[in-house]
Amino acid sequence: MKQRLLVSIIIILVVALSYFSYVYRSSTDAFTQQMNDAKEYRTDDYHIAIAFKDDLPAVGNNTAILRLRDTKGNPIPEATIRGQAEMAAMGSMPSMRAPVVFNEVSPGLYTAEFDLAMRGEWPLKLQISKDNKSADLSFDMATGRSGLTISSGGVSMAGEMPVNDNQATFPSTSGVDLSLNKQGFYTVGKYLIKVALLENAKLRQGDNPLIITVQDRQNNTLNNLDVRLLVKSALEQSMTNPGTEGTPAQDNAALVTLLPSTDGRYHGTIVLPQAGDYDFAIDVSSELLGHGDLILTGQTGSSELHAATATPAGISHYTCSMHTSVRAAAPGSCPICGMDLVPVSKQQTQSGVISIDARRRQLIGVKTATAEYRELSKSITAVGRIAYDQHSASEINLKFDTWIGELKADFIGARVERGQVLFTVYSPELLSAQQEYLETRGRLASRGSDDSLLKAARSRLSLWDISSADIRALEQRGRPIEFLPIYAEKSGVVVNKSIVSGSYAKAGSTLLQLADLSTVWVEAEVYEADLPLLEKGMSATVSMQNLSDREYSAKIDYIYPSVNPLTRTTRIRLILDNSDGELRPDMYAQVHFSRKLGKRLWVPDEAVMIAGETRVVFVDLGSEGKIKPVLVNTGQRTKGWIEITEGLSGGEQVITSGNFLIAAEAKLKTGIAQW
Numbered sequence: 136m137k138q139r140l141l142v143s144i145i146i147i148l149v150v151a152l153s154y155f156s157y158v159y160r161s162s163t164d165a166f167t168q169q170m171n172d173a174k175e176y177r178t179d180d181y182h183i184a185i186a187f188k189d190d191l192p193a194v195g196n197n198t199a200i201l202r203l204r205d206t207k208g209n210p211i212p213e214a215t216i217r218g219q220a221e222m223a224a225m226g227s228m229p230s231m232r233a234p235v236v237f238n239e240v241s242p243g244l245y246t247a248e249f250d251l252a253m254r255g256e257w258p259l260k261l262q263i264s265k266d267n268k269s270a271d272l273s274f275d276m277a278t279g280r281s282g283l284t285i286s287s288g289g290v291s292m293a294g295e296m297p298v299n300d301n302q303a304t305f306p307s308t309s310g311v312d313l314s315l316n317k318q319g320f321y322t323v324g325k326y327l328i329k330v331a332l333l334e335n336a337k338l339r340q341g342d343n344p345l346i347i348t349v350q351d352r353q354n355n356t357l358n359n360l361d362v363r364l365l366v367k368s369a370l371e372q373s374m375t376n377p378g379t380e381g382t383p384a385q386d387n388a389a390l391v392t393l394l395p396s397t398d399g400r401y402h403g404t405i406v407l408p409q410a411g412d413y414d415f416a417i418d419v420s421s422e423l424l425g426h427g428d429l430i431l432t433g434q435t436g437s438s439e440l441h442a443a444t445a446t447p448a449g450i451s452h453y454t455c456s457m458h459t460s461v462r463a464a465a466p467g468s469c470p471i472c473g474m475d476l477v478p479v480s481k482q483q484t485q486s487g488v489i490s491i492d493a494r495r496r497q498l499i500g501v502k503t504a505t506a507e508y509r510e511l512s513k514s515i516t517a518v519g520r521i522a523y524d525q526h527s528a529s530e531i532n533l534k535f536d537t538w539i540g541e542l543k544a545d546f547i548g549a550r551v552e553r554g555q556v557l558f559t560v561y562s563p564e565l566l567s568a569q570q571e572y573l574e575t576r577g578r579l580a581s582r583g584s585d586d587s588l589l590k591a592a593r594s595r596l597s598l599w600d601i602s603s604a605d606i607r608a609l610e611q612r613g614r615p616i617e618f619l620p621i622y623a624e625k626s627g628v629v630v631n632k633s634i635v636s637g638s639y640a641k642a643g644s645t646l647l648q649l650a651d652l653s654t655v656w657v658e659a660e661v662y663e664a665d666l667p668l669l670e671k672g673m674s675a676t677v678s679m680q681n682l683s684d685r686e687y688s689a690k691i692d693y694i695y696p697s698v699n700p701l702t703r704t705t706r707i708r709l710i711l712d713n714s715d716g717e718l719r720p721d722m723y724a725q726v727h728f729s730r731k732l733g734k735r736l737w738v739p740d741e742a743v744m745i746a747g748e749t750r751v752v753f754v755d756l757g758s759e760g761k762i763k764p765v766l767v768n769t770g771q772r773t774k775g776w777i778e779i780t781e782g783l784s785g786g787e788q789v790i791t792s793g794n795f796l797i798a799a800e801a802k803l804k805t806g807i808a809q810w
Contacts, residue, residue: 173202174282176289178270181263182206185274185283192278194251201237201245203263210243211265218261220249220276229747233257254278255471258286277471290392325352326419326427330440337438340410347393347401349419356399357421364391365416366405410435453478488756488763491797496760502792503755506738506783513668513773515728517707519659519677523720524710527651529625534599535642537562540618542636544647549629557647558634559618565599569615572596576610627651630720652720655713657689659726660704668730668771669694675709676727679718687711689726737776742789743769744798752783753790753797762790762797 173186181203188198203211216237223230231252237245251257259274272288285291320327327350332343347364349357393403407413412434419427431440453476455469469476491501540559544551551557575592596606601619609616631648640646657677661669671694677687689709698705709726711718744751754763767782783789790797 173200174291175202176272176285176291177206178272178289180206180268181211181270182208183261183263183270183272183289188246191281192251192257192276194254194278196248196250199235199237199247199249201247203243203245212239212242214239214245214263214265216245216247216261216263218247218259220251220257220259222253222255222257235259235261251278259283284390285392290394291390320348320350321429322352323419323427323429325424326350326357327352327354328417328419328427328429330415330417330429330431332438332440338407338413338433338435340407340435343405343407345403345405347403347417347419349399349401351424357424358395358397358399360395360401361418361420362393362395362401363418364393364403364405365418366391366407367414367416407435415440488761489797491760491762493760496793499793499796501790501797503788504739504742504791506736506779506785506787506789508734508785509737509776510731510734511737511773511776512729512731513771515661515665515668515730517659517661517726517728519657519709519724519726521679521711521718521720521722521724522656522658523628523630523650523652524654524656527625527627527654528630529627529649530645531557531621531623531647531649532643532645533560533621533640535562535564537565537640539634539636539638539640539646542634544623544629544632545636547629547632551623551627551629551649553623553626555623556620557623558636559620560640561618565601565619566615566617568596568599569601569609572606573609573613573615623649625649625651650720652716652718653712653714655711655718655720656692657709657711657724657726659707659709659724660699660702661707663698663703663705666694666705668732669707669728673728673730677709677711678725678727679722680725681722682717685717732771732773732778735770736779736783736785738779738783738789739791740772740775740777741791742794743767743777744794751798752779753794754783755788755790757788764798 173184175182175184177183182205184202186200188200201216203214203216205211218235218237220233220235221230222232233249233251235247235249237247239245256275256277259276261270261272261274263270263272270288273286274283275286276283320329329348330345331348332338332345336343347362349360349362351357391403391405393401395401405415412432415431415433417429417431419429433440455472455474455476468474491499537560540561542558543555544557572592572595576589579589593606596609597603600621601609602622605616605619627649628651629647630650632646633644634640634646669691671691673691675689675691677689678685689711691707692710693708695706695708707726738752742752744753750767750769751764752767754765755761756763765782768780770778770780772778
C-alpha cells in the first residue's frame, strides 16, 4: 500500500514538473523569438537588444525583454540590470519615475515589468554590470511609439560598419571625390556639414551608404562627435494625422547613428523601405560647440540631396505647446498629441525672458507686487491634550504578598488626602512579624524600650511599611492587627487602580496610582518645520473647546527630542495651574504661539509657483513687457506672505496674478530647466 502511494506521488510530481517546464520553455521561446527581430546596440563590452512584449509601451503595466551578449555574441548570464523610466516635471506636476528591474529568465535573456502612470515621453536609463564591466545607456521612449531610440551610452548596430574580416567590407572612401555629388558644406551654427552618397550613387530602395563630413567654421576637421541621421518618408510626413483625441500620431522614422573614421568623416547606412521622396534630418552635437541641425530632401533615382531647412539662425529647438518635455531639432508634429511644434529662440532659452504686451496682460489679468523687507510675526497653532503632572504622580505598592480587605479608594477619580486610609490588607507574613514583635517586647519589657533588640524588632515592622501609629496601637492592643490600614502619602486623585476588595496582590505590584491635579500638563504636537521657531520658556496661550470663555497662559516646559516618523511632528510640554480643578486629563486643547521673525524679504504667496521641488517667481522687468522667471529659495510662510531667502532683491516687481498663464508661455518659449 505504501509502495503504491509513493509511486503515485512520484508520477504526479513528474507530470507537474513537465507541465511547468513546458510553460517555462514556451514563454522563454516566445521571448527569444521576439528578440530575434529587436534592434541591437553596442557598447565597449556588450551587445544589447531590447524590445517590449506588446511592441508599444503603453499606460499601465509593460514587459521589457532584454538580450545581453558579449562582443563575440556569447550570452552573458547573471548580470545586474537596473533602470528607470522618468517623465519630466511639467508645471506644478512633479516628475514621475517608474523603476525597471530585470530578472534573468534564461542565460543572457532578461525581462522586467514596469508601470507607466500616464501617456507621454518616458526617457529610459539602464545600468548594466557584470564582474568589473558596466555600461550606462539612455533611450528615448514614449507611450504609443514603437521601439526605442538610443540617446547616449552606445550606438545602434544597424548603422555601423562591419568590423569582422569575415563579413562584407564597407566600400572604401579613399580617392572618392565628394564634390561629384554636387554638395558643398552647409553652414549650420558653428559647424560646416557636407553629406555625400558613396561613389556618386543614386538613392535607391534598400541600403544607401553615405558619408557626412564635419568641420568647424575655421575648416578644421572635427572627430569624435555625436552624429545622427533621422530618415522619414515625405509622403508619410504629409499624411501624419494626429488622429482622435488621446491618440498619438504614428511615427515610423528610422534613426541611424553614424560611426567616426578619420578626417571628420562619419559613416552610416540609411535604409529606404520603398521608392519615393524622403527627408533626412542630420543632428551634430558636441559639448564644446553644441548642436547643429540640418534637414535635406532627396528622391530615389537621384544622387542630389537638397537643403530643405537648417535650424534657422537664433532658433534653439522646437517644442509642443501642450507637452513642453518634447524637444526636436526640426519642425514637425508632437509625438504625444500631434500638434505642430513651435520654435524656441536661443535668446529666450539663454535669458529665460519672455515678452507679454499690455493688451495680453490685461486679458489674462496680470497683477504685480513689490518684494519688500517687512517686520512680520508667525502664528503657530498646535493641537494637544491635558495630561496629569507625572512629577507629582505616585504609585501604591507593597513589599509583601497580601489580600485586600476594605477598599476605601474604590473608583478612578476618587479624591484622597494625605494620610487617608486607602485600603486594609491581610497578610500571614505580616501577622507573623507582628507576633514576633509582641513576643520580643514581652521578653525584654524589664530592660526598657531603649534596648537594641527591641529597637531592631520595631524597625523590622517599619520596613514592612507599618506606620508608627499602627505600631503603638499594636503595643496597646497586645495582639496582632489582622487587617492593617495602608495610607496615602500624598493628596491627589486616583487615576488608575488594579484591585478590588478581597483581591490578592503580589509583592511589588502596582495597586493604585495617584496624581496631583492642582497642576496639569498640556502635551501638544508641533510640525517639524515650525520647531526652529520654538524654544523652552516661550510663552503660549491655551484654550479648550468646552471652556471657550477662558484662556490660560503657559510656557514651554520641555521639547521632546524625537520626531514622529508618521506625522512628522514633535511633542512639546507646557504646565498649567489647575487649582480650580476645571482641567481634566485627556481634554483636547489648542495651543497658540506667536514668534517675531525680524526683518526679512517677503513676497505675496500668490507670486511663488511650485514646480516639483523647485520654486519660481516671475519678475516684471518693466521695459517692453518683459518678464523673467527666477528660481528662488523660500523660507517661512505667514499671513499670506512667503519669505524669500535667495533669488530676489528688495524692490523687485513680481507677478501675483495671471502667473499660471505666464508659466505656460514660459514653458513653451524658453524650455527653462525648472519646468
